[in-house]
Amino acid sequence: MTNEALNDKTVNVLKEIFRGCAETIDDARFFSLVKTYFEKGETYTVKAGFDPTAPDLHLGHTVLLHKLATFQKYGGRVQFLIGDFTAQIGDPTGKSETRKKLLPTQIEENAKSYKEQVFKVLDPDKTTVVFNSEWINPLGAAGMLELTTTFNVARMLERDDFDKRHKAGISISISEFLYPLLQGYDSVHLKSDIEIGGTDQKFNLLMGRHLQRAYQVGKEQAVMMMPILEGLDGVQKMSKSLGNYIAVADEPNEMFGKILSISDTLMWRYYELLSSQSLDEIEALKAGVENGSLHPKKVKESLALEITERFHSRDAALGAQAEFERVHAQSEIPSEMDEFSADAPIWIAKALVDCLLSPSTSQARREIKQGSVKIDQNKLNDEQYQLEAGEYILQVGKRKFARLKVTQ
């Protein structure tokens, strides 16, 4: 291949690699890494850090994972870093206070669960899972001290959220300063060529470059930042603690339903960051909705199908769609639901709690009063209702169902 053809090929691949990302630093480096791979087959390393406290991956994480998978297609070897040491500090980005220390067994368990989920997207043969306590613990006080000499407070305060908090008079713990330093040091130890992370990680990602220079690693990592995916509410970032997430491990029906419940505005955001459809195709869909030739719900459905298929299977996705249609469009009961049993007679409010449909009998009574409880598809008005022996289908609101067998 001529040098010119090689350049063209690299440029095209970079387009795919850069798709959807918010910002990159050191584009020339990306170019040369990919080009060298095509030229000589030399691979390069792409680092991404994850928190060991949240082994339940959600779609927000997959934005990053898909990007990593793209790199793997073009010579990237992924350094999947589990920040078991840094988790003890807590990244200052959030409101998070000092976190409790995780037991080694917990971390191990979480890591295992990570692997199961991550390899639905990543190629295991091109992925190395590493823990940063492995090289941070041996640093000791001396190493840590040395690390702190590479940076100063003024520059640390340039970090956006430190700056804001400092100006607003909100406390910043000294230990929080260590977080970016340690994250950067990870890149020194791993000699990463590229690091990717969320846009909120900009400062930390750049720290990797700074420290690689300070420690004379001989190269400075290129950086790619991905936008933060909003959660189901469309406002706050998708996170487990906010409860607005779609987990990778969600059942097909649930995953499909959750995607369909997002707002029309948010749908386009998900298309941009999660869909494999090209940007042109997405533009066409947008135009279709705007001129009325496409119903927004249909467009949302095809997104839900695509994503559900990705984490389950084509059949599961189609099944979920059919099920959804049955339950919501035709208000029939779901084909599968949790089953419970109880002794007759049982008070309805109690039954709802036992079937995990309501958190408390008080809540259950309120729900009955408001007319959101149905037994076998019929609305229930009597909050004193007693269930005799038999089989019932209990429903609270539109989404919560359970089958209850009452025996004498």
Add this chain to the structure above:
RNA sequence: GGUGAGAUACUCAAGUGGCCAACGAGGGCAGACUGUAAAUCUGCUGAUUUUUAUCUUCGAAGGUUCGAAUCCUUCUCUCACCA
């Protein structure tokens, strides 16, 4: 180290002796309308089959009082100013 201010439910925030399970806003849940979208309207949002009732809750522990989120004491934490 000194002085001052503060800590109320998921969040913000009112309440300064009984009318307080605690105003209001946001959030959440539910109902109507819909496409399980958005917008809008309405209701609910500590627990308990004593349900015009009882119990627990206003940073923690004690105390005063017939009665405390409200008053007193000690403690813990947060913030501001000074050093």
